[in-house]
Amino acid sequence: MTMAMASVEKPRDDQITDAPPSSGDIVFWTTRSDITPLRYPGGKRKLGPFIADLITKDGRKPKLIAEPFAGGASVSISLLEAGYAEEIALNDLDELVAAFWSIVFSRDADALAEIVENAEVSVPEWYRMKKLRPASMMEAAFKCLFLNRTSFSGSLHNQAGPMGGRNQAKGDLIGSRFNKEKIAKRIRQLGRIHERVRSVTCGHYSQAIRTHGSADTLWYLDPPFFAKADRLYRHHFDEAAHNFMCMNVTRIKGRWILSYDDHADARRLYGDNPGFARIGLQYTAAVGETRQQKGEIVVSDIIARRRATSADLGREIEIPRRSVQRATKRPRSI
Numbered sequence: 001m002t003m004a005m006a007s008v009e010k011p012r013d014d015q016i017t018d019a020p021p022s023s024g025d026i027v028f029w030t031t032r033s034d035i036t037p038l039r040y041p042g043g044k045r046k047l048g049p050f051i052a053d054l055i056t057k058d059g060r061k062p063k064l065i066a067e068p069f070a071g072g073a074s075v076s077i078s079l080l081e082a083g084y085a086e087e088i089a090l091n092d093l094d095e096l097v098a099a100f101w102s103i104v105f106s107r108d109a110d111a112l113a114e115i116v117e118n119a120e121v122s123v124p125e126w127y128r129m130k131k132l133r134p135a136s137m138m139e140a141a142f143k144c145l146f147l148n149r150t151s152f153s154g155s156l157h158n159q160a161g162p163m164g165g166r167n168q169a170k171g172d173l174i175g176s177r178f179n180k181e182k183i184a185k186r187i188r189q190l191g192r193i194h195e196r197v198r199s200v201t202c203g204h205y206s207q208a209i210r211t212h213g214s215a216d217t218l219w220y221l222d223p224p225f226f227a228k229a230d231r232l233y234r235h236h237f238d239e240a241a242h243n244f245m246c247m248n249v250t251r252i253k254g255r256w257i258l259s260y261d262d263h264a265d266a267r268r269l270y271g272d273n274p275g276f277a278r279i280g281l282q283y284t285a286a287v288g289e290t291r292q293q294k295g296e297i298v299v300s301d302i303i304a305r306r307r308a309t310s311a312d313l314g315r316e317i318e319i320p321r322r323s324v325q326r327a328t329k330r331p332r333s334i
Contacts, residue, residue: 032078033045034182034186035048035074035077035078035081036072036073036074036077036186037104037145037183037186037187037190038071038072038073038097038100038144038145038148038149038154039072039148039149039153039154039177040071040072040074040148040154044074044075044222044259044296045072045074045075045078047075047259047279047296047298048074048075048078048079048082050279050298051075051079051084051220051257052079052082052084054257054300054302054303055079055084055218057302057306058255058302058305058306061083061084061085061086062084062085062086062216062217062218062254062255063085063086063087063214063216063217064085064086064087064088064089064198064212064214064216064217064218065079065080065084065085065087065088065089065217065218065219065220066088066089066090066091066208066209066212066217066218066219066220066254067088067089067090067091067219067220067221067222068091068205068208068209068219068221069091069092069093069205069221069222069223069224070090070091070092070097070098070101070200071092071097071222073088073090073101075220075222076088076090076220077190080193080196081193085218086196087196087197087198088196088197088198089197089198089199089200089201089208089211089212090105090197090199090200090201091199091200091201091202091203091205091207091208092202093202093203093204093205094156094202095140095202096134096140096141096143096144096147096156097144097156098200098201098202099134099137099140099141099144099202100140100141100144100145101200102137102141102200103137103138103141104141104187104190104191104194105190105191105193105194105197105200106191106194107191107194108138108191109187109188109190109191109192109194110188110191111138112138112141112142112145112187113183113184113185113187113188113191114184115138115142116142116145116180116183116184116187117180117181117184119142119146119178119180121146121150121174121175121178121180122174122175123162123164123166123168123174125146126146126147126150126151126162126174127162129143129146129147130147144156145183146178147160149177149178149183150162150163150174150175150177150178151163154177162174163176163177164176198212199211205221205223209252209253212254213252213253213254214253214254215253215254216254217253217254217255218254218255218256218257219252219254219255219256219257220256220257220259221245221249221256221257221258221259222258222259222260223237223241223242223245223258223260224237225260225261225263242265242269243269245258246269246270249299250301255300255301255302256300256301257298257299257300257302258270258298258299258300259279259296259297259298259299260296260297260299261296261297262278262295262296262297263297266297267297270297270299273299273304274303274304274307274308275299275300275301275302275303275304275307276297276298276299276303277297277298277299277300277303278295278296278297278298279295279296279297279298280295
């Protein structure tokens with residue numbers, strides 16, 4: 001069974017049909033703000049329309065979309081729910097993140113949702129959870145969610161502090177991103193599609209690539225940032241790891257899409273790749289007293305193949321902020 005938007009109107013969040021994505025009147029995708037229960041640094045939810053369009057233009061729906069750096073998993077989940085793949089597979093090196101997705105996509109999702117509904121959200125509880133050594137997968141899953149929803153920038157990093165600070169005297173406070181009802185509802189929704197999640201694993205991305213390498217797999221690779229990754233993630237890349245990824249990504253078995261923050265080192269490594277493109281996400285972020293346009297770098301063998309057969313494919317692409325668009329207002333395609 002596939003999950004797709006069955007008409008021009010936006011469907012209910014849990015609507016399920018057997019219809020495949022259309023290549024005609026509508027571009028199907030999901031960009032709902034709560035696509036994932038996790039607040040993840042560098043989340044790529046807004047890339048959904050672009051990747052959906054790539055899959056449509058390539059003319060072949062993958063049997064599996066695999067994310068070896070799952071994090072918030074917004075891309076895989078949005079494409080799965082919109083009918084762009086039959087199954088997804090998730091992997092993350094962070095054992096808390098892997099535990100969270102293992103529980104969400106299992107028969108234990110309801111139990112996790114109930115824990116969320118009854119959670120105490122306070123600064124003392126934050127410090128207790130920070131020190132907690134989980135004794136079960138469920139404890140690890142809830143620790144991941146709790147700290148993610150109550151810590152600065154959603155970071156699980158050891159140095160990340162509680163939102164609002166110890167004294168709750170600045171910015172968003174500890175419970176401002178912990179809407180129990182909405183989070184629990186979304187966990188239950190995702191739990192109902194657990195049979196379409198082939199696996200959730202915890203380990204190095206290379207192991208996931210060996211396990212799921214296939215012509216029927218579409219890889220979405222979103223490695224850690226170049227900038228400040230050591231402050232955001234518990235596991236990050238050093239220069240050698242970034243270089244290794246660059247040298248080996250073209251050897252992956254299956255189609256692949258790689259995304260990075262638009263950073264000078266990413267442009268240096270991938271700028272000459274025929275599948276290179278810069279994506280404007282149409283949102284800004286404050287940096288000091290100025291605001292900077294945020295963007296992404298995407299590299300893909302699908303882009304490279306299309307570019308080889310078309311002389312007018314640009315390297316700069318804008319993605320509108322829309323959930324469902326008719327053909328007359330589709331995002332500019334590469």
